[in-house]
Amino acid sequence: MNKFWSRYARNRGAVIGLVLLGVVVVMAVLGPFLTAQDPWRMVQRPFLPPFQDSALPLGTDALGRDVLSQLIHGARVSLLIGLVSTLAALAIGVPVGAVAGYFPGWPNDLLMRFTEFFQTIPSFALAIVLLMIFQPQLHFVVLSIALVSWPPVARLVRGEVLSLRRREFVEAGIVQGLRHRHILIHHVMPNVLAPIIILASLMVATAILLESSLSFLGLSDPNVMSWGYMIGAARTALRTAWWLSFIPGIAIVFTVLALNLVGEGLNDALNPKLNRGDA
Amino acid sequence: MSLLSVTNLTIALPKGADRPHAVKDISFDLNHGEMLCIVGESGSGKSMSANAVMGLLAEGLSVARGSITFDGQDLVRLSEAQMRTLRGRRIGMIFQEPLTALNPLMPVGRQIEEVFEAHGMLTPAARRDRVIDLLTEVGLPDPSASARAYPFQMSGGQRQRVVIAMALALEPAILIADEPTTALDVTTQAQILRLLDDLRRRHDMGVVFITHDLGVVADIADRVLVMQSGVIVEQGAASDVLLRPQHPYTQALLDAIPQLKGMTDDAPVPTAAPLLQVKGLHKQFRSGGGWLGGKPRVVTALDDISFDLQAGETIGIVGESGSGKSTLGRAIVRLQDVDRGQVLLNGRDMAALRGEALRHDRKRVQMIFQDPYSSLPPRQSIGKTLTEGQVAHGTPIAQARDRAAAILDRVGLDAGSMSRFPHEFSGGQRQRIGIARALVLDPELIVADEAVSALDVSVQAQVLDLLAGLKRDLNLSMLFITHDLRVAGQICDWLIVMQKGRIVETGDAARILNMPSSDYARGLLAALPGRDFETARAAARV
Numbered sequence: 021m022n023k024f025w026s027r028y029a030r031n032r033g034a035v036i037g038l039v040l041l042g043v044v045v046v047m048a049v050l051g052p053f054l055t056a057q058d059p060w061r062m063v064q065r066p067f068l069p070p071f072q073d074s075a076l077p078l079g080t081d082a083l084g085r086d087v088l089s090q091l092i093h094g095a096r097v098s099l100l101i102g103l104v105s106t107l108a109a110l111a112i113g114v115p116v117g118a119v120a121g122y123f124p125g126w127p128n129d130l131l132m133r134f135t136e137f138f139q140t141i142p143s144f145a146l147a148i149v150l151l152m153i154f155q156p157q158l159h160f161v162v163l164s165i166a167l168v169s170w171p172p173v174a175r176l177v178r179g180e181v182l183s184l185r186r187r188e189f190v191e192a193g194i195v196q197g198l199r200h201r202h203i204l205i206h207h208v209m210p211n212v213l214a215p216i217i218i219l220a221s222l223m224v225a226t227a228i229l230l231e232s233s234l235s236f237l238g239l240s241d242p243n244v245m246s247w248g249y250m251i252g253a254a255r256t257a258l259r260t261a262w263w264l265s266f267i268p269g270i271a272i273v274f275t276v277l278a279l280n281l282v283g284e285g286l287n288d289a290l291n292p293k294l295n296r297g298d299a
Numbered sequence: 300m301s302l303l304s305v306t307n308l309t310i311a312l313p314k315g316a317d318r319p320h321a322v323k324d325i326s327f328d329l330n331h332g333e334m335l336c337i338v339g340e341s342g343s344g345k346s347m348s349a350n351a352v353m354g355l356l357a358e359g360l361s362v363a364r365g366s367i368t369f370d371g372q373d374l375v376r377l378s379e380a381q382m383r384t385l386r387g388r389r390i391g392m393i394f395q396e397p398l399t400a401l402n403p404l405m406p407v408g409r410q411i412e413e414v415f416e417a418h419g420m421l422t423p424a425a426r427r428d429r430v431i432d433l434l435t436e437v438g439l440p441d442p443s444a445s446a447r448a449y450p451f452q453m454s455g456g457q458r459q460r461v462v463i464a465m466a467l468a469l470e471p472a473i474l475i476a477d478e479p480t481t482a483l484d485v486t487t488q489a490q491i492l493r494l495l496d497d498l499r500r501r502h503d504m505g506v507v508f509i510t511h512d513l514g515v516v517a518d519i520a521d522r523v524l525v526m527q528s529g530v531i532v533e534q535g536a537a538s539d540v541l542l543r544p545q546h547p548y549t550q551a552l553l554d555a556i557p558q559l560k561g562m563t564d565d566a567p568v569p570t571a572a573p574l575l576q577v578k579g580l581h582k583q584f585r586s587g588g589g590w591l592g593g594k595p596r597v598v599t600a601l602d603d604i605s606f607d608l609q610a611g612e613t614i615g616i617v618g619e620s621g622s623g624k625s626t627l628g629r630a631i632v633r634l635q636d637v638d639r640g641q642v643l644l645n646g647r648d649m650a651a652l653r654g655e656a657l658r659h660d661r662k663r664v665q666m667i668f669q670d671p672y673s674s675l676p677p678r679q680s681i682g683k684t685l686t687e688g689q690v691a692h693g694t695p696i697a698q699a700r701d702r703a704a705a706i707l708d709r710v711g712l713d714a715g716s717m718s719r720f721p722h723e724f725s726g727g728q729r730q731r732i733g734i735a736r737a738l739v740l741d742p743e744l745i746v747a748d749e750a751v752s753a754l755d756v757s758v759q760a761q762v763l764d765l766l767a768g769l770k771r772d773l774n775l776s777m778l779f780i781t782h783d784l785r786v787a788g789q790i791c792d793w794l795i796v797m798q799k800g801r802i803v804e805t806g807d808a809a810r811i812l813n814m815p816s817s818d819y820a821r822g823l824l825a826a827l828p829g830r831d832f833e834t835a836r837a838a839a840r841v
Contacts, residue, residue, distance in 0.1 A: 188674035196688035197661035
């Protein structure tokens with residue numbers, strides 16, 4: 021664990037990313053206790069600029085709602101969607117990739133053609149179509165994001181399993197008469213964990229962006245406050261009240277940046293072989 | 300005045316390594332036309348010393364003390380740019396694996412021309428002529444055709460000749476060869492050794508030859524330098540060091556070389572029914588072709604292979620790469636399906652089993668794998684590795700653990716190893732665990748595929764001892780696949796010599812190793828490095 025941390029900490033950006041991410045997570049977890057404001061309640065005159073009223077440091081939106089409160093509640097939704105949809109995408113992608121990589125015959129052909137079918141459709145367009153079909157509710161948003169983001173997971177896992185399959189310890193397992201399921205789960209998959217974790221950290225970032233884009237278009241759940249929704253609602257007032265788009269925009273940029281930095285740091289820490297001068 | 304002079308060279312390792320210095324206070328000289336062998340086991344620092352001379356230390360390593368004098372200048376103090384003009388032009392290098400040392404996408408002649416280009420020498424036409432000269436000199440057949448060939452179209456030995464031609468291109472004063480024949484078959488190795496020996500005499504080159512193989516040292520070295528844990532423990536003329544070693548480590552290394560055994564008369568008596576009967580095995584590999592057209596490449600790996608193995612007997616399968624010996628072993632443990640033929644184990648045809656019946660019968664034949672670093676599941680404790688097979692065949696877990704502990708004890712590891720992970724063990728210990736894994740299922744037959752080839756010579760001797768002991772105590776029946784005739788002679792009762800998928804000779808191990816009847820086996824024996832030395836050593840002992 022210590023070794024892991026020292027390799028992680030060698031990447032300065034990754035530490036900054038972790039701190040940024042920590043701030044966002046703390047904000048999301050503790051936020052509702054810090055601000056009693058309901059993000060939907062009108063509290064002041066509309067378009068109050070930031071830093072005018074000490075009770076409302078970030079001002080109000082077009083309907084006179086507290087922007088800080090919206091930002092904090094939005095953090096919860098954005099992180100939740102990012103996390104849950106990534107887990108769901110892993111739940112589809114990991115088994116598909118593992119089976120396709122381990123059984124090179126028809127299971128591989130079948131599963132990979134199926135994966136390619138999803139990959140050929142632009143993911144954002146597919147997400148829009150899916151949400152048109154489903155109801156605009158939070159769990160459907162999560163499902164749509166998961167359904168468009170699992171193919172890269174399947175590809176990655178398949179590649180890793182494909183190369184591990186040739187290793188002698190897999191053959192040793194076969195010779196001992198172990199079942200393929202046992203070999204795949206106990207011998208092969210633990211070695212694929214590191215690349216999956218790294219990819220997952222980046223997928224959370226992509227999912228947050230995707231959700232923001234969807235709610236910007238008004239396709240997300242209108243009953244939950246998210247950063248994308250804030251930007252979408254403020255875009256009509258972009259010229260008169262630019263900060264209403266700018267503030268949640270900055271929040272998205274920093275969160276996604278933090279997740280990417282963390283992903284890179286995890287890559288350094290979990291793939292020590294790729295490090296230069298670590299021979 | 301010596302050509303190269305290394306004085307008190309010390310290379311520091313980064314903090315946290317297993318020792319503070321990769322090499323410590325080493326000093327040696329190299330003369331014109333001299334073949335200096337640096338010999339040692341893995342981790343002894345022998346490659347590191349050579350890399351320091353080339354100025355090619357890995358990042359994080361640096362020369363802490365000492366000097367490397369060549370051409371009147373200290374190489375340690377030269378800048379990277381100055382080093383670059385020396386490299387190739389004055390000091391050439393040959394690597395272990397010729398396939399990775401060559402660019403796969405460029406004809407080899409072009410790659411040699413690049414060497415001249417990099418140093419801005421000769422006109423394009425002159426370069427091409429020089430390439431042909433070089434390829435002729437290293438003994439490649441039809442040099443102008445060879446120059447147009449891509450690396451993948453050549454054999455391992457031919458590729459190594461190209462690499463040597465590249466190193467020779469600028470007529471360096473020093474040639475550094477880092478295990479240049481380790482990846483080659485024994486007959487190819489003999490040819491390359493002869494070529495190197497010939498070239499250094501003709502060009503009056505000093506050669507630093509790094510190897511782990513004392514047989515090779517005995518054949519070619521003028522002087523020997525023995526390294527252990529980064530220190531030179533002994534150096535001197537080859538004949539002195541090898542026949543009258545002063546240091547106990549050199550002595551131990553020499554003793555660990557398997558001896559070709561003399562004639563014995565303990566040939567096993569055939570019992571009524573053999574344990575294993577292999578009948579008419581055939582296997583062809585096809586690649587290429589397909590629906591895009593083109594002729595598929597067909598390689599016959601097994602061509603009508605038949606033999607019997609008695610209970611308690613060890614049969615060695617020897618041959619060079621491509622002989623089909625590994626395919627045969629894999630076919631018997633059913634990691635490879637065959638086209639036709641039978642593998643009868645106590646009368647039951649293993650080759651015909653499918654699905655659940657096969658899985659159930661797999662425990663009857665177990666395998667010891669070559670690479671101790673990749674044959675154990677890396678993220679699983681040894682205890683789990685040794686019990687899961689038993690559990691899969693219905694043994695209760697407590698009983699399985701008891702048996703695993705007992706077997707571990709038998710292979711020389713304590714029961715506390717059960718809770719540890721593979722990376723906590725050395726190569727030799729891992730191989731012991733691999734052997735324990737094969738034994739734990741109480742198989743009728745064990746197939747060992749190059750089981751000691753990846754190990755250092757002293758560890759190899761220990762593992763061979765272990766196997767010999769197990770064979771005696773447990774009456775093990777074993778198929779021992781190896782490219783090393785000396786190792787085969789140590790452990791096998793009977794030998795099968797394979798070439799290009801066919802059996803060319805079978806017979807009592809001692810008989811084949813002393814009086815082979817086939818030309819191929821004779822060639823293999825003649826190519827063994829260090830044969831004269833062995834005779835000399837045997838004579839010195841008496």
